[in-house]
Amino acid sequence: MRSSEVRLDRLSKEYNHTVAVDDVSLTIEPGHMVALLGPSGCGKTTCLRMIAGLIRPTSGDVFVNDKRMTDVPVHRRNVGMLFQNYALFPHLTVEENIAFGLEMRGISKADAAKKVGEALSLVQLSSFGKRYPAQLSGGQQQRVALGRALVIEPAMLLLDEPLGALDKGLRESMQVELRALQRRLGLTTVMVTHDQDEALTMADKIVVMRDGKLEQVGSATEIYQRPSSKFVAQFIGASNLFQGPVEQRNGNGAVIRVSPELSLQVDEVPQSASDVMVSIRPEAIVVERVGQSPASQRANSVTALVDQAIYRGFVSHYYLKTPSGGQIIVFEQNQSQQAGLRYAVGEEVVARWESPSNHVIARH
């Protein structure tokens, strides 16, 4: 299988007065798995369909290995596609379903049989070739659809919510399986999902979209640890967001005044910034009983009341209320011998964290 570089150059799509995709430029490296992630209606599917050739862009181009594909019809693009609704032919066996795309391409019966055998083995269904779709589980049917997408030896694989119809457990194991297969084949893949966990699990690169535009592009770690906007900080995982004026500068950093009881020490603040937004992930915050906390820590520390406490097995979630009414969310990992929650609703606690956990959000 070949690895292709896919490049979107100022791609836009308008429907009447709706701009579905707005001036999107993106390079997908050969062999990479990229996830287009974003809320409903942000333009993910439209983008994917333009790469496939199912929708013609209003402006801009799609290049594959530097070859302009914009005018090439879908059946000549050599893309493997897998959708949530995998639409197998019910009256054809697994083998016949997989062979279907090959027959359309005029491949001889002997060659087709060999390729179908290889595809069945790739998706671990070698002994299921003679069955009909109705005799398979949902996960097995989805693997047949994957086999059908791979049998044509595509230059790239396009996935639109491919695991959306599967229940949680199966979905998670298929995520790992699909990712392993994609890596093994080195197949350039673009996947649409609105599920952040799926994107974090599977993608080399995550493309967060909003209102038809790219909001942020980066690895899972970059997107999670250094969200570039308030939208990304809130869309990927949970975040505590605070905002306030620069109270005092110290070197490259500054003290940010959030409320009378809470100030933040931020290690790097742009010189021009006067009002700063900061995000702190809930797992970066430590909760302690009043009196246990080091009295010397002034910044990044606040006394608060436990407003809600939720035990979730390996983790507990605490929702704290600060004296001025602000909310702080804390995720605390539970120890194996721990007997339930460590803090009760109504208890007074101290929440504190280290300065490197304060991440400045460039775009509010």
Ligand SMILES: Nc1ncnc2c1ncn2[C@@H]1O[C@H](COP(=O)(O)OP(=O)(O)OP(=O)(O)O)[C@@H](O)[C@H]1O
């Ligand atoms: N054929 C169409 N005619 C008119 N508007 C359309 C058409 N297809 C999509 N749109 C609009 O374009 C925007 C982007 O749609 P798109 O399907 O790409 O979003 P999405 O991010 O994939 O959403 P979802 O997660 O709900 O599938 C939406 O506002 C949608 O209503």
